[in-house]
Amino acid sequence: xxxxxxxxxxxxxxxxxxxxxxxxxxxxxxxxxxxxxxxxxxxxxxxxxxxxxxxxxxxxxxxxxxxxxxxxxxxxxxxxxxxxxxxxxxxxxxxxxxxxxxxxxxxxxxxxxxxxxxxxxxxxxxxxxxxxxxxxxxxxxxxxxxxxxxxxxxxxxxxxxxxxxxxxxxxxxxxxxxxxxxxxxxxxxxxxxxxxxxxxxxxxxxxxxxxxxxxxxxxxxxxxxxxxxxxxxxxxxxxxxxxxxxxxxxxxxxxxxxxxxxxxxxxxxxxxx
Ligand SMILES: Nc1ncnc2c1ncn2[C@@H]1O[C@H](COP(=O)(O)OP(=O)(O)OP(=O)(O)O)[C@@H](O)[C@H]1O
Numbered sequence: 255x256x257x258x259x260x261x262x263x264x265x266x267x268x269x270x271x272x273x274x275x276x277x278x279x280x281x282x283x284x285x286x287x288x289x290x291x292x293x294x295x296x297x298x299x300x301x302x303x304x305x306x307x308x309x310x311x312x313x314x315x316x317x318x319x320x321x322x323x324x325x326x327x328x329x330x331x332x333x334x335x336x337x338x339x340x341x342x343x344x345x346x347x348x349x350x351x352x353x354x355x356x357x358x359x360x361x362x363x364x365x366x367x368x369x370x371x372x373x374x375x376x377x378x379x380x381x382x383x384x385x386x387x388x389x390x391x392x393x394x395x396x397x398x399x400x401x402x403x404x405x406x407x408x409x410x411x412x413x414x415x416x417x418x419x420x421x422x423x424x425x426x427x428x429x430x431x432x433x434x435x436x437x438x439x440x441x442x443x444x445x446x447x448x449x450x451x452x453x454x455x456x457x458x459x460x461x462x463x464x465x466x467x468x469x470x471x472x473x474x475x476x477x478x479x480x481x482x483x484x485x486x487x488x489x490x491x492x493x494x495x496x497x498x499x500x501x502x503x504x505x506x507x508x509x510x511x512x513x514x515x516x517x518x519x520x521x522x523x524x525x526x527x
Pocket of ligand 1: 285289290308309311312313314317
């Protein structure tokens with residue numbers, strides 16, 4: 255069983271999964287009287303693709319927002335890189351190595367693909383306006399280095415031919431890919447994907463699937479995602495957390511989760527006591 259192997263393990267397809275990089279401990283999140291997350295614990299290992307699934311309203315987005323630091327749970331703690339993560343602003347979490355994409359694309363539509371991807375480098379830029387005025391050579395060097403990372407990501411995701419195109423002119427599937435490029439440009443330790451396939455046709459889904467796998471393989475990026483398409487989730491993920499009505503009802507490999515009766519019932523809509 256992978257979970258008993260502290261230092262990590264090798265997957266059947268030869269990928270190395272490392273030790274735990276983030277741990278959610280007894281997380282409870284309420285919105286007034288609504289309990290969106292009820293006492294949930296699970297971990298994310300270095301280099302793995304970890305999915306969070308569940309029916310509508312199960313609490314998946316809320317959980318992703320806890321991981322990204324956007325929501326502060328009323329109870330429980332997030333252990334990141336071996337220490338309890340203090341309450342942080344989202345930009346501080348981003349600086350600490352967590353990048354994300356959004357369910358509803360959040361790009362600057364009037365800007366080119368390259369400029370959008372460059373915004374993913376903001377957390378790596380040391381020089382502000384004053385810096386650029388008084389530290390010109392350094393600022394220029396930094397700009398070149400940031401551009402190199404952005405261009406590398408653009409090549410990797412095969413969007414070179416649209417790098418100068420304004421995002422507003424792109425079809426939906428490509429916009430999603432640009433969003434992925436922007437998140438990757440931040441060189442995150444953990445990449446959070448919020449329904450990366452939502453609204454895509456079959457071909458776009460296949461492309462996105464391949465890019466997610468390639469990113470994980472090439473850069474060793476740890477990926478946590480929420481996704482409605484069960485086929486995609488089961489194909490992509492190393493381990494899956496299943497939520498229902500804010501509770502965790504399953505956690506394991508795709509095969510384990512598929513065989514879990516509580517999970518089957520939740521998806522078939524079996525009544526709860
Ligand atoms: N900002 C909010 N204010 C009040 N209630 C909220 C808020 N966000 C989520 N909720 C409630 O928390 C519960 C979990 O919602 P959440 O969006 O996390 O579920 P989900 O699994 O992501 O759903 P979906 O698959 O439909 O996106 C729901 O009952 C929802 O109405």
